[in-house]
Amino acid sequence: xxxxxxxxxxxxxxxxxxxxxxxxxxxxxxxxxxxxxxxxxxxxxxxxxxxxxxxxxxxxxxxxxxxxxxxxxxxxxxxxxxxxxxxxxxxxxxxxxxxxxxxxxxxxxxxxxxxxxxxxxxxxxxxxxxxxxxxxxxx
Numbered sequence: 001x002x003x004x005x006x007x008x009x010x011x012x013x014x015x016x017x018x019x020x021x022x023x024x025x026x027x028x029x030x031x032x033x034x035x036x037x038x039x040x041x042x043x044x045x046x047x048x049x050x051x052x053x054x055x056x057x058x059x060x061x062x063x064x065x066x067x068x069x070x071x072x073x074x075x076x077x078x079x080x081x082x083x084x085x086x087x088x089x090x091x092x093x094x095x096x097x098x099x100x101x102x103x104x105x106x107x108x109x110x111x112x113x114x115x116x117x118x119x120x121x122x123x124x125x126x127x128x129x130x131x132x133x134x135x136x137x138x139x
Contacts, residue, residue: 005098048083066104075101
């Protein structure tokens with residue numbers, strides 16, 4: 001089996017990928033599943049692994065390279081693909097090219113979310129002021 005995708009960037013640039021056993025083996029990617037006839041199944045890798053492959057082959061003409069694969073967002077038929085999902089679950093077409101939209105989360109948003117995981121935002125239990133929990137302004 002072969003997964004053929006075309007990454008469509010916000011700039012309008014397109015980049016084709018042909019993901020098969022040969023492609024994954026060449027890049028030392030572990031392929032967990034096999035097909036009925038015993039061949040390695042590229043549809044058994046996770047969305048996160050696909051993002052890692054995209055990050056490894058990042059091109060200069062694309063936008064700024066993200067710091068990690070989790071900063072890459074992949075959208076297929078209007079659905080944001082979950083990192084933990086296996087490609088089989090994403091309902092990709094096995095017969096034709098799949099167009100996947102790719103965006104990169106801005107680094108400042110990623111940094112803010114990482115900081116939020118480390119400490120709670122807003123007021124602490126003693127009622128003291130912490131960092132702003134909301135940045136909305138209503139006029």
